[in-house]
Amino acid sequence: PHASIAVYGHIHQQLLRYGSDGQLILNPGSIGQPFFLDAGLRKDLRAQYMILEFDEAGLSDVDFRRVDYDVEAELQLAKDLK
Secondary structure, three states: OOOOEEEOOOOOOEEEEEOOOOOEEEEEOOOOOOOOOOOOHHHOOOEEEEEEEEEOOEEEEEEEEEEOOOHHHHHHHHHHOO
């Protein structure tokens, strides 16, 4: 079956592109470990996510977002819960 939208993870960066068959390919990004080849972009360690909105016609909006995220505090919380 043909999917018109594919959402996946693993690459640790936000992405919107179209596949060779015209399907929309989306990646919401990463929380805690974003990956950027460009050294200047590597300074932005905010958590990444996306919100998809649908209406009666299908996908109506893709909103990529980034928010502050304290990785060290999250790691300490996980250690404290052990």
